[in-house]
Ligand code: SF4
C-alpha cells in the first residue's frame with residue numbers, strides 16, 4: 001500500500017454455524033460496522049473460514065480496493081493464519097489483517113444475554129477496526145539453517161536420533177559426558193517383555209554410530225555454552241583429558257591389566273571394581289581407556305606410571321589438557337536421559353546403603369550381567385551367597401506426594417523382569433513382589449505379567465514395607481500390610497531389590513540452563529505442547545528425545561528419538577527458517593541505553609551496542625525474539641515497540657472500547 005493512501009477496510013462477521021449467530025445478531029453487527037468511517041464493505045457469512053468464505057474476502061479486496069481486512073469470528077489462535085493467507089491471495093500484505101474474537105470473548109460467555117452480547121460484539125469489532133486503520137505491512141525474514149545437528153546424550157535416545165539424522169545425509173555431532181556412549185541401557189542384562197539381551201541390540205547401534213561417516217562422537221565431553229538461535233547455534237564443548245592418545249591407542253587393555261590401583265566402578269554402581277585406568281565397560285565405544293586422576297598414583301603421588309611403561313604403542317600421555325571444541329549447528333537434540341532417585345538420602349526407612357543386601361533394580365542388572373561384578377551370578381553383596389528368598393519392592397519414591405508424584409512408567413515391568421531373573425538363575429528361590437498397583441500399559445507387558453504371575457515361586461503382596469530392619473544376626477526383615485488378605489505379613493528376605501523412581505539425569509540441569517529451555521515442575525524438560533508438540537521445546541530448533549522429557553520405557557524412548565530426528569531433518573532439509581513478524585523494535589532516537597530490557601528478555605534477544613556516535617542503544621536479534629512484549633512493557637522511554645501491537649494501535653483499541 002502507498003503511504004497517504006485512503007484507508008479502505010472490509011469487515012466480515014462470521015456466524016460460526018450457530019456458535020456466534022445463536023447469541024449475537026450478526027446482521028446487526030455488520031450493519032453497524034458499515035457505518036464506521038473507513039469501512040467500505042461489511043458482510044456476514046455462515047462460515048468465514050470455509051473456502052467460499054475466504055473467497056468473499058479475496059474478491060472484495062479486488063472489487064472494493066480494500067487495503068485492510070477485519071474478520072470477526074473465533075480465536076485468532078485457530079484461524080488467523082487462514083485469513084492472513086486469504087488476504088495475501090487478494091494481493092495485500094498478510095499483516096494488514098486484524099481478527100476480532102466474538103466467539104470465546106462474547107457469544108460463548110454471554111449465552112443468555114443476546115442483546116448485550118450483540119452490543120459487546122459491535123464494540124469488539126469497532127476496536128479491531130480502530131487498530132486496523134493503524135496497521136502497517138510487516139516483513140518475515142528468512143534465516144539460513146546450518147545443515148548440521150548436535151545431539152546431547154549418548155544413550156539409546158541420542159544414538160537412535162544421531163543415526164536417523166546421519167542416514168538422512170546430515171552431519172551430526174554426538175556429545176556424551178561419560179567415556180563411552182551407551183547410557184543406562186548398556187547396564188541392563190535383558191529388556192522386557194521379550195527378554196532379549198540388551199547389549200546384543202544396543203552394541204551394534206553403538207558401533208554403527210561410531211563408524212558412521214556423518215557422525216562425529218565427542219565422548220568424555222561436556223557442553224559449556226550454546227549461543228545463537230534456530231538454524232544458527234554456536235556451541236562450545238569441553239573435552240576432558242583421558243590421558244590417552246586416542247589416535248595411538250589400540251584398545252588392547254594392557255594398561256588396565258598392569259595398573260595396580262583399584263577403586264569402585266561407577267558403571268557397576270559400586271558393586272564391582274575398576275582400575276585407575278579403565279574402560280567404562282567391556283563393549284565401550286570408543287574402546288579407549290581413561291585415567292581417573294583422583295585415583296591414579298602418578299597424579300596423586302608422582303609414582304607408578306605402569307600403564308605408560310607397558311603400553312605397546314606408547315599412547316599414555318599424562319600431559320594431556322582439556323580441549324575446547326567449537327561447533328556451529330542448525331538443530332539440537334536433547335537426549336540426556338535419566339538418573340535414579342536418591343533413596344539413600346531421601347528414604348532412609350528402606351535401608352539402602354545402610355544394609356549391603358538392599359540393592360536397586362539397576363544394581364541387580366549388573367549382578368545378572370555376564371560382564372558384571374559377579375560374572376552373571378546373583379550373589380548377595382554382604383557374603384557372596386546365593387539368595388533363596390528375595391523381596392522386590394515396587395514404586396520406591398514414585399507416585400508418592402512426599403517424593404516423586406509421577407509414575408516411573410517402567411518400574412512395575414522391570415520388577416517383573418527382575419523376578420524372572422531370580423527364578424531363572426536360582427530355580428529354588430522364592431520371590432515376593434510388594435506392589436501398590438501393577439501398571440503394564442506397553443505392548444506385550446500384560447502378557448509378560450501373566451507369565452510371571454503363573455510362576456509358583458513368585459508371590460504378589462499388595463502393600464509397601466513399613467521399615468526395613470536388621471536382626472542381631474544380621475538378617476533383614478520388614479512388615480508389610482497385604483491389602484489383598486487384610487493381614488500384616490513379616491518377610492525375612494536374603495536380598496531386597498528396590499525399584500526406585502527416576503529423576504532427570506544430573507547433567508540436564510546445566511544443559512537446560514545453557515540452552516534456556518523450559519523445565520517442568522518435576523525437573524524434566526518441558527515440551528512445547530504435551531499432545532501436539534511433544535518433541536519440541538520453548539527454544540526453536542531444540543528437540544527432545546527420550547527420558548529427558550519424562551519417564552519412558554525403551555520403545556517409547558526410541559520412538560521419540562525418531563520423531564525428534566525427523567523434526568531436525570525437516571528443519572535442515574528446508575534450509576531456512578522464517579522469523580516471526582511481531583518482534584520488538586527499538587527506536588534508537590528514543591532509546592537511552594539504560595539496559596533495563598536486556599536482562600528481562602527470557603530469550604536472550606537483546607544486546608547493548610555502541611553506535612558510531614558512541615551512544616549506547618539496545619538491539620533486538622529478530623531470530624531470537626519471540627514477541628512476548630516484556631521489553632516493551634519495561635522500557636521507560638517507550639523506545640521498545642512491538643511490531644503489530646505498538647502503543648498507538650493498542651491505545652486506539654482501548655479508546656474505542658472505553659469511549
Ligand atoms: S595399553 Fe596403550 S594401547 Fe593398550 S589400551 Fe592401554 S593405552 Fe590403549
Ligand code: SF4
Nearest residue numbers: 601625626628629631
Ligand atoms: S519481545 Fe520478548 S523476546 Fe522479544 S526482545 Fe523483547 S523480551 Fe525478548
